[in-house]
Amino acid sequence: MPIETLIALIPALPLAGFLFAVLAGARLDRLPSHGHDDHGDGHADDHGGHSGHGGETHASHAETDDSGFRTGPSEEEQRATSPHAGHADDLANSNGADGVIPAESNDGLGQVGHVVEGGPQPVYRSWMVPTALVAVGWLFSMIVFASVVFGGNTYHVRVYEWIGSGSFRIQIAFLVDGLTAMLLLVVSTVGLLVHVYSIGYMNGDRGMWRFFAYLNLFMFSMLLLILGDNFLMLYVGWEAVGLCSYALIGFWYKKPSAAGAAKKAFVVNRVGDFGFGLGIMMIWTLLGTLDFGEVFARIGSLSPVAITVIGLLLFAGAIGKSAQFPLHVWLPDAMEGPTPVSALIHAATMVNAGVYMVARTNPIFSASPTAMWAVAGIGVFTAIFAAAIALTQNDIKKVLAYSTVSQLAYMFFALGIGAWVAAIFHLVSHGFFKGLLFMGSGSVIHGASGEQDMRYLGGLRDRMKWTYRTMVIGSLALAGIPIFAGFFSKDEILGEAFNRGYYLFYAVGVVVAFMTAFYTFRMIYMTFHGRWRGPRDAWRHVHESAPTMVAPLLILAVPTILAGLLLGLPPDGGAIHGWLEEVFRGAEEAGAGILPGSIAAAGNAGFALFGFGGLLLLIGASVGVAGIWVAHGWYVRDPEAPARFVARIPFGLGPGMYAASVNKYYVDDLYGLIWARGGVLVANALWWFDAKVIDGAVNGAGWLAQRIGGLLRRAQTGRVQNYGLGMAAGLVLVIVAYLVIRP
């Protein structure tokens, strides 16, 4: 098969998987709660036992549904009701969740089949076809990746003209160059592994077919996003991954916190997407095309102000999708979704879309220093901001979520200073090791009966050996310890920052690297070392996860160890630089982001191991080690140390600073106050206006008509002569008027 066909098939396969799962998935799973399990007709399969309750209101229906076949609380149910599980969410309308669920989709939601004692075992087959299709897609992706990266090819596949309306012409066309190939590597690989992982993780969830349908739809959207060769396709993929993110965060939609988190993610993303949409419209208005190649070739013809505005609007979209300050609030809440979703969407792929978009549109950004500064500034600030929150979070997934925000911010920081390749390098290595860490945390949660508060975990390394080992590998990469992937990519960013003259940003980056190493190993030590601090009953159930869950961890550990060595050596000139050279050539030649007076401006940015570059590497590695050492000292050797440290902060600021960090610097509360409460106030004001002014005007019009009619009714005497007189008078009037006017 020609490569072009493969490229067109890569997004088509998961789309087919989605359609298959939607149409046939529900019939493939056999759930023991229903008496019949052989005749498969869609809805009856889901609701066969309850078809008699059609007339009841939905809420009570759902309750019947719950109690009808379960003998004990399920794992996810515990997860939902655990006092530590999730925090109430500002934007969430907690009570709204139950009422809006259509009875048709009342499946899933933690109604675990296998707790029925002695009943027929549930059978799950809905994962097979979607996973197989994604596996085939992965194979195609790797062929395309190899052809692009090793063969040096660039593919431009035109499928057909999608929109042809006057001068507005949009092709369905795929562009595969080095940048897309790198994304393809991460998205396809992590996507496939998450599918495999989900087979084990979602086992026992009645909504499994729905889960795999959403996962496949997500894969399709994400591949469309990275393969599209024009802004509209990028935008369609962009919105579609947002939709899938919404659907998957709210997968357990009966849990109010999950429903609220999904809504919050969707709403916050809309804010950024609005700017992104405006940016695309502006490009169309000014240049008359949305094709990447044409836009980038002609962007120089615009005024600097227009380029800056376009750049900032596009970046607004990236801020939303990649969860940068001030739109970062949705990502930590998104951890309400199932953990495979967190690994795939909220760590390895979708949140990278913003980085990809800025890198893809590098000709626009490199033409606007202001936009570059905005990207770098937001990046640096978010990096330290999110890291400072991650320091004190107790939920294992929240630590990783804030870490993701912080690492994405690193990438934006790199993009903003013109270190394009370093940003993509970090994207790739981060995609692998953060996917690994999230899946590892999912394995922990699964093994520890749904507990995800690290204060109630501990000592798991004896019972979850492989999870422990792989997570330590992932953490070493995240902490930036040499030979692991994160070390090379992170230090390349820091080195570029130094070379290009961003000394303050460099210093902040080093501090963030220290904090990253600290909170990562705080998580490891609290989860896997020490003693079990949770309920004793739960400890007896702690077990290593199923092979389908451990295998993806082991597979992902390989690129986590090797990606840096393969792609990043020698520093500042690794293989990835050659692969991406073509994409960023224009921006590199323009010298975008290089500050005057810096080392790079002087032209001697070459790396020397026994010179300046080596010193920077040493600093990068040693802050990582220092972070781990501090974490070890505080959480293993001397658990009293954190409290003493807080007490030692001068002016008694310690407890306040701790509280601020735990409470995410009150950003969520502030937004809740401004947007949720403010929204209520505005709505009340508008309601008053509507009730008093609008309704007043309408009623006033009616009242006026009534009064006028009341006056006119007196003319209606009912006497024929009066009417006749009126007619005669009118006739006389007309004749007189005629005579007066005529001369």
Place this chain on the structure above:
Amino acid sequence: MGLQGYLIVSTLLFGIGAFGFLARRNAILMLICIELMLNAVNLSLIAFNAYLPGSSNAGAIFALLVMAVAAAEATVGLALVIAIIRTRQTPEVDEYSDLKD
């Protein structure tokens, strides 16, 4: 005596008819007054037809049309008036004020 004479008679007839229509309260008399006005108009139409050149008998034809319509109107009107007199037991139009307000 020329056109003016006919027009004066016609105006007088019309005025009598109009006055009768407005002043009398008997429904049948009001109908008769309407007929009077119509015939006053007919008279002026015929007079114009006779005295004005180039009118090609349009006035006469129009007068015939008016007579036809007047006959129809008198038939329907009289039927209505008799019907209402029968139900109301009075020809006085003052009594027929149910449509007021």
